[in-house]
Amino acid sequence: MCSLSAANASFCLDFFKELSKVKRNENIVFSPLSISVSLSMVQLGARGNTAEEMKKVLHIHEVLSTASPGTKGTTGKCEEAGGAHSQFQELLSALSKSGSSCSLSIANRLFGEVTFQFLQQYLDSTRALYQVELKAVNFFNAPEKSRRKINSWVKKQTGGKIKDMFPPGSINCTTTLALVNAIHFKGQWATKFKEKNTRKMPFRLNKREHRNVLMMHQTGEYKLARRQEEQMTVLELPYTGKEFSMFILLPENICDESTGLEQLETAVTYEKLAEWTNMENTYLQEITIYLPQFRLEGSYELRPVLEALGMRDAFNVEHADFSGLSRNPELFLSEAIHKSFLEVNEEGTEAAAATGWLVVAGSCSSIPYEFRADHPFLFLIKHNPSKNILFFGRCCSP
Incomplete structure (x- = not known):
């Protein structure tokens, strides 16, 4: 290390x-x-x-x-x-x-x-x-x-x-x-979401249950990486200045009796997390984002x-x-x-x-890719120059 x-x-x-x-x-x-x-x-x-x-x-x-x-x-x-x-x-x-x-x-x-x-x-x-x-x-x-x-x-x-x-x-x-x-x-986001586009949408807790949450929505150019082996998509949301970013780690599938995170949480290591959130060789692409307020x-x-x-x-x-x-x-x-x-x-x-x-x-592409975070995901806020993680967490129910 x-x-x-x-x-x-x-x-x-x-x-x-x-x-x-x-x-x-x-x-x-x-x-x-x-x-x-x-x-x-x-x-x-x-x-x-x-x-x-x-x-x-x-x-x-x-x-x-x-x-x-x-x-x-x-x-x-x-x-x-x-x-x-x-x-x-x-x-x-x-x-x-x-x-x-x-x-x-x-x-x-x-x-x-x-x-x-x-x-x-x-x-x-x-x-x-x-x-x-x-x-x-x-x-x-x-x-x-x-x-x-x-x-x-x-x-x-x-x-x-x-x-x-x-x-x-x-x-x-x-x-x-x-x-x-x-x-x-x-x-503040480098590209803010417009409040007029926010509306109630279902957030899937698992394949059987969901709850309606306020879902933000916009289309813009972002960096996104799909990890086929882990069946996961990583989205980078930069803040103004792009010195800090939020990364969303979204599983692609939800099993009947799980939140969709078990396999991802078991597989994640320092080396993999560093690889997944390294967007240096990833190009901007047009993406439609759905992200819940939480x-x-x-x-x-x-x-x-x-x-x-x-x-x-x-x-x-x-x-x-x-x-x-x-x-x-x-x-x-x-x-x-x-x-x-x-x-x-x-x-x-x-x-x-x-x-x-x-x-x-001791004493006392031309068709926008859709990133829909409508089910449980992991997230982190990272200081990009030093690669240090400031905040880390899991959102199961916004």
């Missing part, structure tokens, strides 16, 4: 497939970038097996295997992660300087207990690599006030789309540190998914090693939460996500 984008895409698919086991035939939307960036900040303070598990879940060890000479350092595995963290730094810098007419903001913040002693090296590293500052709060004496302050910050950073990030009771007097990432994207929201507890993927020590007070964060030997992750929002309409797309980690102390 040769890049951070490859590692992020592999983590994205691992996370999606594990989440799908308990979210069968349900809508899913999440930001793999938000989760991976925030988990990488956590990993900076981890050591030993705790850090190794995180690197494997994030596929950071595969980035390291192809890092250029000189990036690994000579002081052991703790420093080896520098290659990946430096790539995260470069990615965040590139995204913040995006010249696209789309709006994208990514923010990181540490909220730390005012009386707790954090290692200065950890604070310096997170500031340099992730542009994150430590905000002192009083978890011990005013946990509820601290929770509201964090939630207010997340709401502001996500354009009001992510509210109540941490629910009541999630933060208490044992909370030591909250690491939070927030991402907000807003882009609005999805998600709220996920990350702990069971990450533990299933192999990240276990960080959540166990007896095995967690966060000695790179503080000299306190009893720190561990108590909660990890991800919330997301995505809305698609005639104008374009607005999407937001936030990820929060709570660290606690």
Whole structure:
């Protein structure tokens, strides 16, 4: 694996497939970038097996295997992660300087207990690599006030789309540190859909069931690729500036007892996803598009998914090693939460996500081709220059 984008895409698919086991035939939307960036900040303070598990879940060890000479350092595995963290730094810098007419903001913040002693090296590293500052709060004496302050910050950073990030009771007097990432994207289609063409049409849930939804419709020039082996069609919908695009992965057939996605979701790998969404050698063609308006929201507890993927020590007070964060030997992750929002309409797309980690102390052709997305499909929003996936999901029922 040769890049951070490859590692992020592999983590994205691992996370999606594990989440799908308990979210069968349900809508899913999440930001793999938000989760991976925030988990990488956590990993900076981890050591030993705790850090190794995180690197494997994030596929950071595969980035390291192809890092250029000189990036690994000579002081052991703790420093080896520098290659990946430096790539995260470069990615965040590139995204913040995006010249696209789309709006994208990514923010990181540490909220730390005012009386707790954090290692200065950890604070310096997170500031340099992730542009994150430590905000002192009083978890011990005013946990509820601290929770509201964090939630207010997340709401502001996500354009009001992510509210109540941490629910009541999630933060208490044992909370030591909250690491939070927030991402907000807003882009207009390069070619907008006309509202007058939107009308109610059936969306097939399977061969036996359907529901009427608002279906957008227009004919224009787009890039489309048909994958015969997977019986799937991929459509690229660029946003203004064409630095970002939404890709729709639409199965061509629906079986009686399925949503039409089972075969596709089983077959998808990082290599195939990269191939399917590579439109460099695909020519524009006239296509008639039918795409439903849809609005999805998600709220996920990350702990069971990450533990299933192999990240276990960080959540166990007896095995967690966060000695790179503080000299306190009893720190561990108590909660990890991800919330997301995505809305698609005639104008374009607005999407937001936030990820929060709570660290606690153990003590306390001439004929237009028709692309009709009238049955379940996968989708993703990708930053084309870096090939990084910002949002990924499944639309089963708009």
